[in-house]
Amino acid sequence: ELKVEQNPLFLSMQEGKNYTIYCNYSTTSDRLYWYRQDPGKSLESLFVLLSNGAVKQEGRLMASLDTKARLSTLHITAAVHDLSATYFCAVGEPPSNTGNQFYFGTGTSLTVIP
Amino acid sequence: DAGITQSPRHKVTETGTPVTLRCHQTENHRYMYWYRQDPGHGLRLIHYSYGVKDTDKGEVSDGYSVSRSKTEDFLLTLESATSSQTSVYFCAISAGLIQETQYFGPGTRLLVL
Numbered sequence: 034e035l036k037v038e039q040n041p042l043f044l045s046m047q048e049g050k051n052y053t054i055y056c057n058y059s060t061t062s063d064r065l066y067w068y069r070q071d072p073g074k075s076l077e078s079l080f081v082l083l084s085n086g087a088v089k090q091e092g093r094l095m096a097s098l099d100t101k102a103r104l105s106t107l108h109i110t111a112a113v114h115d116l117s118a119t120y121f122c123a124v125g126e127p128p129s130n131t132g133n134q135f136y137f138g139t140g141t142s143l144t145v146i147p
Numbered sequence: 148d149a150g151i152t153q154s155p156r157h158k159v160t161e162t163g164t165p166v167t168l169r170c171h172q173t174e175n176h177r178y179m180y181w182y183r184q185d186p187g188h189g190l191r192l193i194h195y196s197y198g199v200k201d202t203d204k205g206e207v208s209d210g211y212s213v214s215r216s217k218t219e220d221f222l223l224t225l226e227s228a229t230s231s232q233t234s235v236y237f238c239a240i241s242a243g244l245i246q247e248t249q250y251f252g253p254g255t256r257l258l259v260l
Contacts, residue, residue, distance in 0.1 A: 034206065037189075064247065075237065076190075076251045083247060121189060128246045132178050132197035134205060135249060137189040 035060050037124050039138035046112050047146050054141045056105040056122035064125035065098045065105045066135070069118045076121065080107075112145045119143070150174045151252035153238050159258045166225040168255050170238030178241040179221040180205075180249070181213060183234040190237065196221055228259045
């Protein structure tokens with residue numbers, strides 16, 4: 034069974050600061066996902082990383098993937114309050130005709146303090 | 148939102164009663180998934196479907212069954228609900244050329260008393 038570990042689980046940071054969330058996974062995969070979830074809401078897809086060395090950026094968030102290290106990072110630049118949410122990483126099995134499973138980390142609860 | 152709806156959105160039921168949750172999609176996606184979300188566990192896959200009448204188990208399938216008789220509907224049934232099945236249930240579909248992206252429904256909050 035593929036395991037996905039995120040750290041930290043809880044993150045409180047001041048506005049304007051930078052920080053990185055880490056996502057480690059246990060077996061080879063080149064399909065890594067980042068999601069955002071606001072309290073009481075569903076999950077919103079942020080990034081889909083499909084190859085080693087992939088880097089994607091959207092606003093103050095940048096995600097990268099190192100498949101050899103089995104590590105993905107979500108970097109937050111100059112945090113603002115609107116980024117407060119829970120962030121999940123997930124790893125997908127390779128696609129097949131009979132479907133594929135996705136495995137989620139436990140999430141990082143981010144609070145940005147003014 | 149990839150045209151995904153879930154019903155009911157909230158349900159309170161008693162231990163031992165059967166419960167069926169419905170996921171409906173409007174865009175003819177082949178792959179559909181049921182997850183449960185619990186504090187400290189993230190999302191865990193219950194069952195998934197790769198076509199009409201084609202389903203398979205995920206990592207936490209005990210106590211759950213699913214059915215998919217038509218492309219647009221994926222049903223999750225708790226045959227005899229237990230308090231440990233109190234959770235938020237999310238349906239998802241995967242889309243894209245290589246099924247690379249998952250989109251989630253709004254969720255169903257289930258409380259088993």
